[in-house]
Amino acid sequence: MTKLWLRLTELSFVMKFAIGAGVFLVVYFVAIEPGLTAYGRFNMRATDASAWLKQYATRTAQQTGLVSEVAVGESRYGVVEPPASFEQRTADMDESIREILEQFNVENQSITSRYKVLPPDTLSGSVDSGQRVERVFKEIGFDSTPEQFASVLAALEQSPVIVGVSRLDIRRDRSGQRRVLVSMTVDGWVLARKEGPR
Numbered sequence: 503m504t505k506l507w508l509r510l511t512e513l514s515f516v517m518k519f520a521i522g523a524g525v526f527l528v529v530y531f532v533a534i535e536p537g538l539t540a541y542g543r544f545n546m547r548a549t550d551a552s553a554w555l556k557q558y559a560t561r562t563a564q565q566t567g568l569v570s571e572v573a574v575g576e577s578r579y580g581v582v583e584p585p586a587s588f589e590q591r592t593a594d595m596d597e598s599i600r601e602i603l604e605q606f607n608v609e610n611q612s613i614t615s616r617y618k619v620l621p622p623d624t625l626s627g628s629v630d631s632g633q634r635v636e637r638v639f640k641e642i643g644f645d646s647t648p649e650q651f652a653s654v655l656a657a658l659e660q661s662p663v664i665v666g667v668s669r670l671d672i673r674r675d676r677s678g679q680r681r682v683l684v685s686m687t688v689d690g691w692v693l694a695r696k697e698g699p700r
Contacts, residue, residue, distance in 0.1 A: 583662045585635050585691035594663040595640055595690045602657040608644040608684075615640055638690045639668070645675065645683055658688055665689045 585591070592615055603611045616639045646654065651672065658664055669687035 581662050582665055585693045588636070588638070588692040588694060591663060591690050591692040592638055592640075595638065595688070598661045598663050599640060599642060599658070599688070602654055602661070603642075603644060605657070606646070606650045606653045608646040608650055608654060610643065610645045612643040613640055633693050636692050636694050637665075638692050640688050640690070641685070642688060643683075643685050645681055647680060648682055651682055651684055654684075655686075663690055665691055 586594070596613060596615075599613055600611075644654070655667065655670075658667060666689055667686060668689050669685075671685040673683045675681035675683055
């Protein structure tokens with residue numbers, strides 16, 4: 503070892519520099535360069551993981567917000583049932599409306615039905631390819647006190663077979679009594695086959 507060291511010390515500066523550079527290159531390509539490559543790959547994976555975690559956190563926050571919005575909507579308006587057959591849904595709507603009107607003792611009740619085909623893309627991803635969704639409208643009329651009317655409206659909004667109230671007309675009773683004459687339209691969804699209109 504000492505002989506080798508002595509020989510190295512006797513070499514010229516250029517030879518010492520060449521040997522040092524050669525040793526450095528060997529060490530660089532054997533140890534340093536693979537380490538730097540592995541470190542770069544690790545950094546890229548860490549960056550990708552960090553970006554994925556940020557996206558996950560954003561999606562989770564959005565979903566949490568949607569869940570809370572749905573919960574608020576359900577508490578205010580109730581749960582809406584998915585579309586059913588025309589016969590089933592109209593019967594369910596008639597029954598629900600009659601029960602609500604009877605529950606709040608309104609007078610001069612009337613219920614009539616009509617339907618409308620929705621645009622092709624409406625709820626298309628939620629039903630089978632051979633079906634389409636139509637809207638059923640129930641025209642409701644009754645006389646009541648303002649308090650009875652408010653209760654009926656709230657109960658209709660809570661009914662799972664009623665999607666919403668699309669028209670509302672309230673007139674004061676001209677007879678001098680503290681009553682209102684109500685005409686309103688509530689909607690429901692029904693399933694129909696795609697072959698031609700009903």
